[in-house]
Amino acid sequence: MSTDDLPTGRWRDVAHATGLIGDDGSPRATIFTEMSALAARTGAINLGQGFPDVDGPESVKRVAAEAIAAGANQYPPGPGIPELCAAVSAHQQRHYGLAVDPDREVLITTGATEALAASILALAGPGDEVLTLEPFYDSYAAVIAMSGARHTTVPLRPTPGGFRLDLDQLHAAVTDRTRIILVNTPHNPTGAVLGAEELAAIVAAARRHDALILTDEVYEHLVYDGLRHVPVATLPGAAERTLTVSSAGKTFSFTGWKIGWLTGPAALVDAVRTVKQFLTFTTGAPFQPAIAHALALETLTDPDSGWIAGLASSLAARRDLLTAGLTAAGFDVIPARGTYFVVADAAPLGVRDAAAFCRELPERAGVVGVPVSAFTRTPGALRSAVRFTYVKQEAVLHEAVSRLGGWRA
Numbered sequence: 001m002s003t004d005d006l007p008t009g010r011w012r013d014v015a016h017a018t019g020l021i022g023d024d025g026s027p028r029a030t031i032f033t034e035m036s037a038l039a040a041r042t043g044a045i046n047l048g049q050g051f052p053d054v055d056g057p058e059s060v061k062r063v064a065a066e067a068i069a070a071g072a073n074q075y076p077p078g079p080g081i082p083e084l085c086a087a088v089s090a091h092q093q094r095h096y097g098l099a100v101d102p103d104r105e106v107l108i109t110t111g112a113t114e115a116l117a118a119s120i121l122a123l124a125g126p127g128d129e130v131l132t133l134e135p136f137y138d139s140y141a142a143v144i145a146m147s148g149a150r151h152t153t154v155p156l157r158p159t160p161g162g163f164r165l166d167l168d169q170l171h172a173a174v175t176d177r178t179r180i181i182l183v184n185t186p187h188n189p190t191g192a193v194l195g196a197e198e199l200a201a202i203v204a205a206a207r208r209h210d211a212l213i214l215t216d217e218v219y220e221h222l223v224y225d226g227l228r229h230v231p232v233a234t235l236p237g238a239a240e241r242t243l244t245v246s247s248a249g250k251t252f253s254f255t256g257w258k259i260g261w262l263t264g265p266a267a268l269v270d271a272v273r274t275v276k277q278f279l280t281f282t283t284g285a286p287f288q289p290a291i292a293h294a295l296a297l298e299t300l301t302d303p304d305s306g307w308i309a310g311l312a313s314s315l316a317a318r319r320d321l322l323t324a325g326l327t328a329a330g331f332d333v334i335p336a337r338g339t340y341f342v343v344a345d346a347a348p349l350g351v352r353d354a355a356a357f358c359r360e361l362p363e364r365a366g367v368v369g370v371p372v373s374a375f376t377r378t379p380g381a382l383r384s385a386v387r388f389t390y391v392k393q394e395a396v397l398h399e400a401v402s403r404l405g406g407w408r409a
């Protein structure tokens, strides 16, 4: 059976939205799959995929192991175990002064990915528009396609200080058809941390056109240079229309555990729970107590001295290392203020098409990056830009930087 013979369900829309079908209609691998295969084949250092090469805290692993031994192996409650819902609520209060009812305003999900998918499927459909920033995390386009809504975008533009939201375009893009404005800060792939003016413009636009705000804040604790993450829900007039998504994956370096959560007004959380129930029903029984423990432990979450603060400062140093190496190799690096990623423009190296460049880079320099075009849908947008991750051990980054330097020399 070829894909031509398959029924026309949503898969074709998803495949188109994510580049799994070429312009000529032929199936192909995503750039992420292709780049990881290239890394494996050439022995290049893979700075394409953003997952840590060191696990999170031992004490958190121990709680998960003990939970399995103690019998936390059957379906937990659908909304999440009470302990974890309470820990998420306390976290929002402690870090941001946000009051969240643990019983009615929290939903535990199978990663942020499921929280985002269930939210979009619950709240948008045919005839609606879902507006995202561009570039955008790859799952957004797929889920918007599944929902039948139309995907619209507003660009983040490179500036010497980092990527910034185009506020005029935002103004033009939000209309009465906009059902959801999907925000992501700190932002993957650009490393941008949205500022007060950008956040206020988003909230004002949502209020003007009665749109919901869905905000992906999985990198909430991975912010550098003394900046602070500001949750969209803390802005005046935002909380009543905002669903906030986060996850243990990035915060605690357990990306494989897939424990995420969603907070917001009870009626919106109810709607999302209705869908989530029939996607996965429940989520990772033994991991929930472990993340509840992690969120509640001061030694992990203290903003000055906790484990997460240590991770953030170590990531800032690793960002500096990679930024310096890319700059020395001739890239024009757009400063990153948070996340696992930095974007480097290869135009000064004579590159016009980063996708072609990234296919050659493993052979030529022994390093893998991902073209930013993989996170865009507007033809030609950020065509010469490459995303690199720095969530790798310093020794790995030193080797990558030395390879990039040697390749230029």
Ligand SMILES: *Cc1c(COP(=O)(O)O)cnc(C)c1O
Pocket (backbone or CB within 6 Å): 110, 111, 112, 113, 114, 137, 184, 187, 188, 216, 218, 246, 247, 248, 249, 250, 255, 258, 259, 260
């Ligand atoms: C990693 C990532 C996610 C997925 O989080 P999970 O908890 O692993 O599902 C969602 N959004 C962004 C921007 C990410 O980088």
